[in-house]
Amino acid sequence: MRPALVFSLFLCLLLALDGALFVDGLNRRKAEDATLAQLEVATSGLGLTDLAVATEARYTRHPAVSDAVAPFMDHPGAIEHFPTGAFWLPPQR
Amino acid sequence: MAQTNFEKQINILDYALSSLWRHRMKSLSILLVFAAVIFLLASFQMVTQALSDKAKQVLAYTPEITLQKMSAGRQEAIPLAYKDKLAGIFGIRRVVPRIWGYYFDEVLLANYTVMGMDVEEMPEGSRLDTALASGKMPTPDEQGRVVIGHSVKKALDLEGRTTFSFFRPDLSLKTFTVSGEFSRSTDILTNDLIVMNLPDARDLYSIPAGKVTDLCVYVANPKEIDTIARKISEALPGVRVLTRPQIQKTYQVVFGWRSGFGSICLLSALAAFVILAWDKASGLSPEERREIAILKVLGWETSDILAVRFWESVIVSGLACMVGMTAAHIHVVYFAASLFRPVLMGWSVLRPDLHLLPRMEAGDILLILAFTVIPYLAATVIPAWRSATVPADSALGG
Numbered sequence: 001m002r003p004a005l006v007f008s009l010f011l012c013l014l015l016a017l018d019g020a021l022f023v024d025g026l027n028r029r030k031a032e033d034a035t036l037a038q039l040e041v042a043t044s045g046l047g048l049t050d051l052a053v054a055t056e057a058r059y060t061r062h063p064a065v066s067d068a069v070a071p072f073m074d075h076p077g078a079i080e081h082f083p084t085g086a087f088w089l090p091p092q093r
Numbered sequence: 094m095a096q097t098n099f100e101k102q103i104n105i106l107d108y109a110l111s112s113l114w115r116h117r118m119k120s121l122s123i124l125l126v127f128a129a130v131i132f133l134l135a136s137f138q139m140v141t142q143a144l145s146d147k148a149k150q151v152l153a154y155t156p157e158i159t160l161q162k163m164s165a166g167r168q169e170a171i172p173l174a175y176k177d178k179l180a181g182i183f184g185i186r187r188v189v190p191r192i193w194g195y196y197f198d199e200v201l202l203a204n205y206t207v208m209g210m211d212v213e214e215m216p217e218g219s220r221l222d223t224a225l226a227s228g229k230m231p232t233p234d235e236q237g238r239v240v241i242g243h244s245v246k247k248a249l250d251l252e253g254r255t256t257f258s259f260f261r262p263d264l265s266l267k268t269f270t271v272s273g274e275f276s277r278s279t280d281i282l283t284n285d286l287i288v289m290n291l292p293d294a295r296d297l298y299s300i301p302a303g304k305v306t307d308l309c310v311y312v313a314n315p316k317e318i319d320t321i322a323r324k325i326s327e328a329l330p331g332v333r334v335l336t337r338p339q340i341q342k343t344y345q346v347v348f349g350w351r352s353g354f355g356s357i358c359l360l361s362a363l364a365a366f367v368i369l370a371w372d373k374a375s376g377l378s379p380e381e382r383r384e385i386a387i388l389k390v391l392g393w394e395t396s397d398i399l400a401v402r403f404w405e406s407v408i409v410s411g412l413a414c415m416v417g418m419t420a421a422h423i424h425v426v427y428f429a430a431s432l433f434r435p436v437l438m439g440w441s442v443l444r445p446d447l448h449l450l451p452r453m454e455a456g457d458i459l460l461i462l463a464f465t466v467i468p469y470l471a472a473t474v475i476p477a478w479r480s481a482t483v484p485a486d487s488a489l490g491g
Binding site (some may be wrong): 048061 | 098103107110114138147148150151152153155156159161166167188190195203206210212215216217218220221223224231240242275276278280281282284285288294309335339340344346347348349351352353354357369383408412415416418419422423426434435436438440441443444448450
């Protein structure tokens with residue numbers, strides 16, 4: 001078998017895997033859209049302002065309503081020491 | 094003519110594949126390193142994009158204006174009397190007071206978010222029961238009853254009981270009864286939440302009567318948010334005014350390449366490419382020069398040799414791109430970005446189950462291609478051209 005043909009078959013296999021992931025992604029998207037109504041009710045019913053991703057520090061739990069200097073407000077001489085602080089940019093407004 | 098050219102390219106592709114196979118250990122190691130770099134970049138792009146997307150979807154329903162009192166650069170309790178000062182501003186539909194704070198559990202080292210408000214005053218407040226997996230929201234006259242998020246239930250080990258106690262600032266205990274639990278599908282918002290009535294929150298934090306932590310302001314016409322926010326700032330100078338567009342904007346910029354972790358991903362990718370490009374640009378090995386010389390002696394033209402090198406680069410970088418991006422998708426969707434979780438959630442004790450669903454667009458794919466495949470193509474074809482233009486006899490040492 002020609003090397004180009006073997007390579008094409010391998011490429012087709014990879015594309016088939018990507019296609020399967022794409023179809024599964026569409027199904028997951030549908031399931032996620034079904035829960036969107038609950039998220040909307042929770043946000044507006046409680047007046048939420050942030051995603052609950054990192055709960056270790058005030059400023060990463062609620063970056064939208066925190067000051068850019070909040071990481072340094074814990075005590076005099078405090079430095080930003082929480083690991084999640086590395087993932088988030090300070091809010092810009 | 095086109096048929097002949099196609100056949101020629103297929104033959105060259107065959108030769109390029111055989112050449113890669115001959116140096117399979119070297120080709121495989123380049124492919125794996127390359128795929129790992131693309132995996133890192135694509136995973137970061139997918140995680141941040143999925144989180145920004147989710148924020149954009151759900152934060153469209155956040156209060157139009159949130160007011161917080163600032164003193165000495167810090168947030169402090171806001172007097173309820175400020176509500177009366179807002180009464181004169183035309184366009185404000187409703188002002189809802191709220192007590193909103195954190196409770197640090199010193200035994201579990203967990204941080205809970207506590208919210209106290211009269212939910213019936215909030216928009217959609219009457220429909221909040223639909224966001225619960227079990228139970229119901231406490232009515233304003235039900236004291237000591239709370240609705241909790243999934244991780245709070247797990248952390249407090251509330252499987253077989255419905256009551257728990259928190260310490261007030263004076264270290265006396267306040268007991269709560271769980272009246273409901275938020276649905277798991279709202280975890281991304283409610284995972285660490287404990288929602289209660291305003292008097293209960295006031296009692297827990299010992300906040301004096303007549304004060305709350307913030308005021309949620311709802312306006313009649315969303316187009317007037319900025320105008321009303323400006324009027325509020327003028328009427329209440331010591332108050333921080335946060336508008337819905339500002340909150341939404343925060344989440345569109347908060348995850349970015351300029352964050353510490355994003356920079357590390359980007360810099361490690363760039364460093365890998367600099368090493369790769371330096372290795373390639375420093376010239377071909379004597380063996381490779383010899384191979385090119387033999388091909389030229391056999392009648393190959395410079396353009397054919399360049400085509401071989403081009404195909405080799407396309408195969409290695411294209412395959413690495415596909416493998417890296419597929420692996421990144423699997424990592425983010427099926428393993429909930431488990432490699433990034435130690436940084437994304439840090440020392441958080443309460444961790445939501447992230448169900449991330451990235452929506453890769455052509456622009457995102459192009460960004461990753463631009464950072465990876467294109468520099469690699471450039472780094473490999475240029476030295477090949479330099480070498481291919483060398484006369485065959487000198488390369489063979491003749």
